[in-house]
Amino acid sequence: MEHVDYRKFLKKVQKRVVPEIGELLPNFTVGTGKLYDFLRNGLLVIVVSTRCAPCQDALAVLYDYFQMHAVNTVILVDTLEDNMPLFYEAFSVHAEVFYMETEDWKKHFAGVPWATALDRSGVILQSAPFNSLSTLMPVLDSIEKEMIRYDV
Numbered sequence: 001m002e003h004v005d006y007r008k009f010l011k012k013v014q015k016r017v018v019p020e021i022g023e024l025l026p027n028f029t030v031g032t033g034k035l036y037d038f039l040r041n042g043l044l045v046i047v048v049s050t051r052c053a054p055c056q057d058a059l060a061v062l063y064d065y066f067q068m069h070a071v072n073t074v075i076l077v078d079t080l081e082d083n084m085p086l087f088y089e090a091f092s093v094h095a096e097v098f099y100m101e102t103e104d105w106k107k108h109f110a111g112v113p114w115a116t117a118l119d120r121s122g123v124i125l126q127s128a129p130f131n132s133l134s135t136l137m138p139v140l141d142s143i144e145k146e147m148i149r150y151d152v
Helices: 053-068 081-091 133-150
Strands: 043-049 073-078 096-099 114-118 124-129
Touching (some): 043 053, 043 133, 114 133, 124 133
């Protein structure tokens, strides 16, 4: 008996092409504006989803960090509409918070939870997944150095 080639039934893995360190992060839409509207002297972009278990730890890390540090930040959240007021309440004092569907963030980021540091031109300084302060620190260090560099 001849076996049917099972491989034709497997999904082909599609490698997403996302911007890397040293490249420009596209100026995509966030809310009613564009990402670059928030650049100033550097920008930390955080991408999280409530459908992601590691994101729970990442959000706790961010919340704790923001209690003692200020950094220009945009948080992009994939969640149910009912959850957005909770994100605004927890993070709007420290960051700009926007809803972004998974299909939209997949065009620009490799996964969630994800942190990206941009310079004032939109160039990626550092970009990495995180779920603890130690995995977030390299991204935070690069954005803080960029902001200090241009502070007057």
